[in-house]
Amino acid sequence: xxxxxxxxxxxxxxxxxxxxxxxxxxxxxxxxxxxxxxxxxxxxxxxxxxxxxxxxxxxxxxxxxxxxxxxxxxxxxxxxxxxxxxxxxxxxxxxxxxxxxxxxxxxxxxxxxxxxxxxxxxxxxxxxxxxxxxxxxxxxxxxxxxxxxxxxxxxxxxxxxxxxxxxxxxxxxxxxxxxxxxxxxxxxxxxxxxxxxxxxxxxxxxxxxxxxxxxxxxxxxxxxxxxxxxxx
Numbered sequence: 001x002x003x004x005x006x007x008x009x010x011x012x013x014x015x016x017x018x019x020x021x022x023x024x025x026x027x028x029x030x031x032x033x034x035x036x037x038x039x040x041x042x043x044x045x046x047x048x049x050x051x052x053x054x055x056x057x058x059x060x061x062x063x064x065x066x067x068x069x070x071x072x073x074x075x076x077x078x079x080x081x082x083x084x085x086x087x088x089x090x091x092x093x094x095x096x097x098x099x100x101x102x103x104x105x106x107x108x109x110x111x112x113x114x115x116x117x118x119x120x121x122x123x124x125x126x127x128x129x130x131x132x133x134x135x136x137x138x139x140x141x142x143x144x145x146x147x148x149x150x151x152x153x154x155x156x157x158x159x160x161x162x163x164x165x166x167x168x169x170x171x172x173x174x175x176x177x178x179x180x181x182x183x184x185x186x187x188x189x190x191x192x193x194x195x196x197x198x199x200x201x202x203x204x205x206x207x208x209x210x211x212x213x214x215x216x217x218x219x220x221x222x223x224x225x226x227x228x229x230x231x232x
Contacts, residue, residue, distance in 0.1 A: 001112070001113050002078070002079045002081075002082045002083055002084050002085070002112065002113070003079075003084050003085075003112070003113040003114070003115045004076075004079060004084075004085050004086075004087065004103070004104065004107045004112055004113065004114050004115065005027050005031065005084060005085070005086045005087065005115050005117060006086075006087050006093070006094040006095060006100065006104065006114065006115065006116045006117060007024060007027060007028065007086045007087060007088050007089075007094065007117050007119070008020065008024075008089060008092060008093045008094070008117060008118070008119020008120060008121075009041070009042075009045050009088055009089045009090060009091050009092065009119075010045065010091065010120070010201070011091050011092055011120050011122055011200050011201045011202065011226070012199055012200065012201050012202025012203070012205075012226075013202060013203075014201070014202065014203065016045075016048055016049055018201075019119065019120045019201050020118075020119055020120075021117065021118050021119075023117060023118075024049060024117060024119070025049050025050055027084075027086055027117065028046050028049050028050060028053060028086065029049075029050050029052075029053055030084070031058075031084050031085065031086045032057060032058050032059060032078075032083065033058070033059050033061075033078040033083055033084070033085045033086070034058060034059070034060050034061070034085065034086050034087075034088060035060075035061045035062075035063050035075050035085060035086070035087045035088070035100070035103055036060055036061070036062060036063070036087070036088045036090075037062070037063060037064055037088070037089060037090040037098070037099065037100075038062070038064075038090050039060045039062055041090055042060065042088045043055050043060075045088065046058075046088075059078075061074075061075040063075070063099050063100065063102070063103060064099055065099065067099065069102065072102060072103055072106050073106070075103060076103065076106060076107060076110065076112070079107065079110075079112045087100045087103060087104070091122075091226070092119070092120060092121050092122050092123075093116075093119055093120070093121045095116075096121060096123065097123065097139065097141060097171070120200070120201055122197070122200045122226070122228050123139055123169055123228060125197070125200050125201070126169065126195065126197035126200060126207065126228035126230060127167065127169060127230065129195075129197060129207045130167070130195035130197065130207070130209050130230045130232070131193075131195070131209050132167040132193060132195060132209065132230055132231075132232030133165055133166065133167045133232055134167070136164065136165055136166045136167065137166060137167035137168070137169060138160075138166055138167070138168060138169065139169045139170070140153075140157065140168060140169065140170040141170060141171065142170065142171060142172060142173070143170055143172065143180065145176075147183070150180075150183055151183060151186075151187050154183060154184060154187045154188065155187055157170075157231055158187070158188050158189065158192055158231060161192065161231055161232055167230055167231070167232040168230065168231045168232070169228065169229070169230050170228075170229050171227065171228060171229065172227065172229070174222075174223070174224045174225055174226060174227070175223060175224055177222035177223060177224075177225065177227050178219075178221065178222060178223055180229065181196070181215075181219050181222065181229075184212065184229070184231070185212055185215060185216055185219070188212045188231070189212065190211060190212050190213035191211055191212070191213070192211065192212050192231060192232075193209055193210070193211055193212075193231065193232045194209070194210065194211070194212055194215055194229070194230070194231055195207065195208070195209040195228075195229070195230040195231075195232070196208055196209075196219075196220070196222070196227060196229060197227065197228040197229075197230070198220070198222055198225050198226065198227045198228075199225060199226060200226070200228065206220060209230075
């Protein structure tokens with residue numbers, strides 16, 4: 001049976017073999033149909049894994065926030081014809097904070113085999129390195145953009161930390177990182193723990209957990225850097 005392979009992408013520049021299994025090279029080399037977030041990024045990643053892949057023989061379907069649900073059956077047509085498909089994320093694991101989940105759900109509904117491939121997840125790597133509660137946690141995605149709504153959401157997350165002992169994980173658009181940190185320091189209790197995990201698996205990796213009080217006046221400049229935030 002043809003399979004829908006969920007292929008992780010690297011989180012940072014560097015040797016893919018340091019964070020990926022060798023199985024990825026076999027899958028990318030032998031597959032001709034790809035569902036990706038960004039065609040240019042996917043093609044570059046594929047060439048990094050195996051420069052001998054003939055990109056011109058491959059078919060790419062782009063899935064992002066502009067993709068219509070009615071387009072997805074066409075993307076999965078190769079499976080009907082007995083051809084494997086690989087889903088490649090922009091970074092990290094497909095289907096996790098990623099539009100690939102819609103394709104995976106439809107593949108299940110149609111009875112196709114879905115195969116997740118091991119790879120780096122910035123969410124789990126940040127949680128592992130944070131020292132915060134890994135038994136009870138929630139990924140919240142992006143917090144509200146408007147300041148008043150964002151402050152209310154931060155307060156709500158901190159309440160869940162206290163009542164449920166649940167680690168709260170979230171992200172921000174890179175150019176708003178510094179503003180988010182400012183709001184966290186202004187809103188949260190001095191004793192609340194904040195982990196800042198930036199550039200995970202990269203040469204400039206930075207993962208530090210401190211209390212809100214300890215962070216005040218000592219936060220790094222995270223403008224336009226990929227960051228995972230954790231409160232606990």
